[in-house]
Amino acid sequence: MEKGKVVVLEERVPKLKERRRQKANRRLIMYISFFFLFILCVLYFQSPLSNVRHIEVKGNDHLPAEQIIALSGITKRTSFWKVKEDEIKQNVEKHPEVKNASLEKRFPNTIIIRVNERRRVAYIYDRQKFFPILENGYILKKHTSKTAPSDAPILVNWRKGEDIQEMTGQLAQLSPSVLNAISEIHYTPNDDHRDHVTVYMNDGYEVSASIHNFAKKMSLYPAIVQQLDPNVKGVIHLEVSNYFTPYEPPKKEDDNEETEK
The missing domain is CATH 3.10.20.310 (membrane protein fhac)
Incomplete structure (x- = not known):
């Protein structure tokens, strides 16, 4: 029995040595791979790659x-x-x-x-140039255009910076659909309303309004227009009460002949 055990141990020793050699080789390969990977990383970070x-x-x-x-x-x-x-x-x-x-x-x-x-809410027309106005009231004086823009309304006859700033604040509150429906906004103060504006819409209507409540009143514009006859254009008054006055229809030639008779 003792002799048999000795034979078994002698057979296992070469196997143990082989396993240790394989384990050492794997460690060496791992160290070499890590070293080359480190070198590649250094080269990558230092190169144009x-x-x-x-x-x-x-x-x-x-x-x-x-x-x-x-x-x-x-x-x-x-x-x-x-x-x-x-x-x-x-x-x-x-x-x-x-x-x-x-x-x-x-x-x-x-x-x-x-x-x-930032949204462009309007353009100022001055000296045959269009100056963009951003939603925060900033005027882009270096980004002018000689052609009329179509992405925001044009402010005409505006002089005071305070009025422009207030108007810009009102325009920034409008929805994109209402803002894009506006073509021009003319500053037209009168004895009754010092902040009066006349607005020309892309659909052919004219709006009479005030600066201080412009956004609130203009938000009603789509609903008001739906109730009007699209073939009859005129002025939509939004100063205090809301009402519509059509433009005077052109006189017919027959009517002129009758008056002459």
Whole structure:
């Protein structure tokens, strides 16, 4: 029995040595792999491979993507891992037309900048140029156009900055559908209403209103128009009470002949 046991141990010793050798080889391979992986990471971070390759801008309407990218400060020489979201966000939001911005990083080298622009609620017509006015009352004096815009109403004959600011605040409260229905707003003060305005709508109606309650009164415009005959145009009065006065119909030739007789 003792002799048999000795034989069994002698058979197991080579196997144990082989297992230890395999275990040591696996550890060596693991260490070598980790070392090469570390070297590759160092080379990646130090090489142009880690730089930003693609920059996308989403949500912009009036601002060109190139301008937003320039504001962010990101270039194709910027390391993907050194792009700081808070810093880029602050840089882009410095522009008066940007309400807020956000950043998304997509591995391996794509940056997406999302912006929410401030709404253009009106344009001031002065010296044959149109100056955009943002929802916060800021006038973009450097972004002029010589052609009449169609995305917001045009303010005509406005001089006082206080009146413009108040009107802008009222326009910012309007829904996009009502705002887009307005073509022009003329400043027409009179003895009864120092803040009187005359509004020309895209559908052919004219509105007589006041600045101080403009948003509240104009919100009723769609409901008022639905009750009117679309073939009869005129003035919708929204100063105090709401009522409609049609334009005088043109005199017919037959009527003129009868009066001459």
